[in-house]
Amino acid sequence: MTQNEKYQIKQRTLRRDFWQRLCGSPDLPVKLLFVALYLAGAVWVWSKQEAISAYTQSVELISPVMLAVMTHAVPAYLLVGGVALAVLLVYPFGRKAAQDQLQSIGLANHAGMAPDLLRKKRDKDNPRVTVWEFRNQSIPLTVWEDKRAAIEAALDVSIVKIAYGKSKSQVLVYAVSAQTSLPDVLRWSDAYLSLDSFVLTLGESLTGPVTVNLAHIPHILLGGSTGSGKSVLLKLLLMQSLRKGAEVCIADFKGGVDFPKVWHKKCRMCFTEEDLLYTLGQLVAVLEYRKGRLAETGCPNLDAYNEATGDNLPRLVFACDEVAELLDKTGRSKEEKEQLAQIENRLATLARLGRAFGIHLILATQRPDANILPGQIKNNLDFRVCGRADNVLSQIILDNTSAAEQIPKDARGRFITGDGTVFQGYLLDEKQL
Ligand SMILES: Nc1ncnc2c1ncn2[C@@H]1O[C@H](COP(=O)(O)OP(=O)(O)OP(=O)(O)O)[C@@H](O)[C@H]1O
Ligand SMILES: [Mg+2]
Incomplete structure (x- = not known):
């Protein structure tokens, strides 16, 4: 494009912008108020014109410009005020x-x-x-x-x-x-527990608390490289779920490092794959049962059902840290692969149908492996959160590289959501359980 063409485009755009500003201004009411004030001012100056000229005559030593302005108060007001108003409007x-x-x-x-x-x-x-x-x-x-x-x-x-x-x-x-x-550490306090069912609080962004309502967005996928703070955030969410009366199942294959005894008392723990398969089977059975009950009563979801029937069916939350590790089939025997395929199937059913029936998945992973978490599970985990990560992991969790770009390499408990909100997760002291 030649310089001349660029110049002409600029001029045409400027003219278009000017009219759009004037006509399509979103804060038009405020600007109209200024116009009204300006007009009222014009009437006032006009009514006081004689008094102003009389005052001008009585003052000695006045500059010629000032003298001219004051003697012609009305046109001076209209000109100067008009220019100021035009700038303000535009x-x-x-x-x-x-x-x-x-x-x-x-x-x-x-x-x-x-x-x-x-x-x-x-x-x-x-x-x-x-x-x-x-x-x-x-x-x-x-x-x-x-x-x-x-x-x-x-x-x-x-x-x-x-x-x-x-x-x-x-x-x-x-x-x-x-x-x-954002501060490097934000300690959890019970005052942050949301009063709304079923809203969980994750941490604070520069604009305020970051929350997720599982009644609307039922499942969560957490990602981040090792030490980024996934397990702490997962436990924060599970603690709040327990507080809100949900029943929690946890798949823990790390030998109880992340979930000490206090969790075992309050949650259903799965330490082996057989146990996990059985638990997921039970969750699918509960789902089928609830499906029947909701269909019978004509209720669209669990909250409506509980309200209509006076029942108090709790929400069920299934959590798995290191889910990619669990589902990885490499080096497994044929039987193990079959078992994993069944686990995958049941997770997929819960991910697909869980929302209406109050059954939720919170899955975490640190593995930058695109193929391990099947699409039919991943696509239903709509609330995505990623901590410190490389481009590949960020892309897998969020479908973009924002975690790699925006989370500092030494950050702990710092995350970014799928919609680009960076936040510091609350640090939960397990004694608070
Ligand atoms: N919200 C937080 N605020 C401050 N520090 C945190 C926060 N979350 C985690 N940390 C620090 O980071 C450490 C690692 O956290 P965590 O075990 O949750 O990481 P992780 O992502 O689960 O790691 P891994 O993948 O190895 O399991 C914690 O021991 C804690 O010191
Ligand atoms: Mg962990």
């Missing part, structure tokens, strides 16, 4: 600076145009967060994500989330001040 504060900064880090389209700040506002859901709304000049979201660190430096903020706005021509950058950062 542009948000800091627009030019933001555009220059983004241009300087190379966030620009092929015509060389950087994103244009349309407005800055407080996030409705979280007053700590400012939403920067940009016209993205056809720059795709992936490019914004790639330049996330540079954008943070350019705008001097910590970015919480980048998302499309109402249409794909707008990008919203959710950010907090650059001085805000």
Whole structure:
């Protein structure tokens, strides 16, 4: 593209932007208020014009410019106020600076145009967060994500989330001040236990608590390399499930290192594959039973059933740390492979049908092995969380490389969710059980 063509595109876009700002401004009511004030001011100046001129005559030593302004108070007001009003109506504060900064880090389209700040506002859901709304000049979201660190430096903020706005021509950058950062350790306190059934709290992001409602998103997949904090987070979720009256089954093949005796009293533990197969079989049987009961009573889900019948069927949570390790068939005998295939089948049934019947899976893995967790299980684990990880593991858990990019290599208990929210998980002291 020639320089001249680039220039012409820029000019046309500027003209279009101007009219769109004026007509399609989302904060039009506030701006209309300014117009009303301006008009009221004009009437006031007009009514006081004679008094102002009389005052001007009485003052000595006044500059000629000031004298001219005061003698022609009405036109002066209309001109200066009108220009100020036009700028206010069209542009948000800091627009030019933001555009220059983004241009300087190379966030620009092929015509060389950087994103244009349309407005800055407080996030409705979280007053700590400012939403920067940009016209993205056809720059795709992936490019914004790639330049996330540079954008943070350019705008001097910590970015919480980048998302499309109402249409794909707008990008919203959710950010907090650059001085805000997550603490390395956040200790769990019972005060964080959510009162809503069945909401579990994972930790805190820059914007507040990170939670998951198992009634809506039934299953969780946790990933992260060794020492990233998966087991601690898994236990945090299981502890809350117990508190909320759920029954918990845990598959633990690490010889009780992660789940000391206190867990054995409160949960159903599986230490061998036979035991696990049996437990999963029971869970599938419960699922079938509940399916029948719900069908008979015409209830769409467990909560509705409990409410309608006065029964109190508990939610059932099945947890497995190191699930890829468990399902790995390499080097296994034929019988073992068959047993694993059955385990896989039952997990797949629970993953597919568990939601309505209050049966949930929380599976964790550190293995960057794409083929071990079958698609029919993985695709139903909708809430994804990944701690410190390499590109491959991050891609397996989240379907993107954000964990590798955004979780520091020495972080413990720091995670990112599938929707890009980084949080510090609460550290649970097992004595709190
Ligand atoms: N939320 C947290 N806040 C602070 N420190 C944490 C947190 N979670 C874990 N840690 C620290 O990290 C250590 C490892 O955690 P954890 O055992 O959960 O890791 P892991 O991912 O399960 O590792 P592995 O894959 O080896 O089992 C813990 O002993 C603890 O010291
Ligand atoms: Mg672990």
